[in-house]
Amino acid sequence: MRIWDPDRECMARDQLTALQFEQLRTTLERAYRNVPCYQKKFLDAGVSAKDLRQLSDLARFPFTTKEDLRLNYPYGMFAVPLREVVRIHSSSGTTGKPTVVGYTRNDLNNWTELVARMMTAAGVTADDIVHIAFGYGLFTGAFGLHYGAERIGASVIPISSGNTEKQIMIMQDYQSSALVCTPSYALTIADHLDRMGLGADSLKLRVGLFGAEPWSEEMRREIESRLGILATDNFGLSEVMGPGVAGECEYKCGMHIFEDHFIPEIIDPATCEVLPPGSVGELVLTTLTKEAFPMIRYRTRDITRLHYDTCRCGRTMVRMEKTRGRSDDMLIVKGVNVFPTQIEEVLFQVEGCEPHYQLVLDREGHMDTLEVQVEVNETIFFDEMKKQREFVGLVEKRLAATLGLRAKVKLVEPASIPRHEGKAKRVIDRRKT
Amino acid sequence: MKVEQISIFIENKSGRLAEVTRVLGEAGVNIRALSLADTSDFGILRLIVDKTDTAKDVLKSKGFTVNKTEVVAVEVPDRPLGLNSILQVLDASRINVEYMYAFVERCGENAVIIFRFDDTEGAIRVLTEQGVKVLVGERVYCM
Ligand SMILES: [Zn+2]
Secondary structure, three states: OOOOOHHHHOOOHHHHHHHHHHHHHHHHHHHHHHOHHHHHHHHHHOOOHHHOOOHHHHHHOOOEOHHHHHHOOOOOOOOOOHHHOOEEEEOOOOOOOOOEEEEOHHHHHHHHHHHHHHHHHHOOOOOOEEEEOOOOOOOHHHHHHHHHHHHHOOEEEOOOOOOHHHHHHHHHHHOOOEEEEOHHHHHHHHHHHHHOOOOHHHOOOOEEEEOOOOOOHHHHHHHHHHHOOEEEEEEEEOOOOEEEEEEEOOOOOOEEEOOOOEEEEEEOOOOOOEOOOOOOEEEEEEEOOOOOOOOOOEEEEEEEOEEOOOOOOOOOOOEEOOOOOEHHHOEEEOOEEEOHHHHHHHHHHHHOOOOOEEEEEEEEOOEEEEEEEEEOOHHHOOOOHHHHHHHHHHHHHHHHHHHOOOOEEEEEOOOOOOEEOOEEOOEEEOOOO | OEEEEEEEEEEOOOOHHHHHHHHHHHOOOOEEEEEEEEOOOEEEEEEEEOOHHHHHHHHHHOOOOEEEEEEEEEEEOOOOOHHHHHHHHHHHOOOOEEEEEEEEOOOOOOEEEEEEEOOHHHHHHHHHHOOOEEEOHHHHHOO
């Protein structure tokens, strides 16, 4: 399959490092000079752009958090005067005020290029009819994908969100071949097709680019089989740019982060230390080319892992795994970082379906204990005690291998874990009392 | 020759067993045989009832996890070593017993043993060949 910008996307690691170093130095200087928040942070930490002698020195610089953006609402983090800003977007703030981000003309051009890379990696070409069912507005999703698709030369249908039956009619009549929306909306479309008595073959769709919310491999399989398409994942956040920070290629083995524009780091969310390659931790991103809204070590709160080996597609750009939840959900058990999603993954593998579970943390003497309560269902219930115990033993073994600590598995009756608004309360921590 | 059995997952806490019998009683289901295997956390309750499908449906609708399995019911001759001769037959044919439990026929003196085998078909063949009395499901359900 095509690579949009092979010179950049397949760059040798040493060349890339040299490029990143130059750009990072400039970014740090500009941020210090133009953004009071960064100036203060650097001074407090006793660092300046001159302290960057090699890329790893980035670890000496302070982090930027969502809270910093909130405190500097609306334009405090802009590094250029507003007259140079040609576009303003906003993040969907779940709490309090949203955050405002700006783009210069160069920023928009880079953004468009990166989305073109990401869409090309997913297999979109000039021959595609791209159906964009993200809501057009302050949210970065729709506009980001829109201009990227146009850059490739595809035909863009800016349908926006809502009215699914009309969307299906347009997909049929206009012969949309690439679908851009959230993964859950893709399933809504599949549900409507079922209700209308239509098969996936009534559409010309062949590929989907889904993002803006986390989704599982299980959901991918469901979308692929129900819509008969290749379903690809992509990643971005408006604070850093929007969609186009990273995207999957046709091998679907992680999202390539476009490292000539962003430096990813993985940190331990508890100690804030940078972790060695291959570790699971919180993704931290630094922008290298953003003019209007540079981000230095932005804590995304997303938990993931990076793979640096070259992908089968030929791209050298690092691949990030699907995000595994938020760092705010992290638990520390016997000094080990545990993410509920890691446990969910193990249960999913052994059960073959979305597990219903709850984690109970307690303390025996001075030792933490972790009990994983799992609701039984017909597939994991055996009438033979020997098999039932073997199953519990298998789950405990897998958990120990994944988490690096022992957890006790307790089977409980279905629907015995309390649910609030349909969602189970995942963690009960009795250690604090 | 096979007998249908239902197994129910129950948490090891008070009142769960009574809840199962209450649900079945209200649905007019009669329990013919029962066995409970338990650990400190949970138990597996196995039942043979007169209306297997009804029992399974009502228990599921009350939120229990229920599986249906096939077992073999054997009438044990009322003489010393009656059970032993059956076990020897099975052992000689290398048929493994996963578990077993017994109950006594209401109007007879004979004991009935419920077996769960790894190879149900094979077990039935061997037992019948050796002249052991294997009971049909209908017979057990109305005992
Ligand atoms: Zn690739």
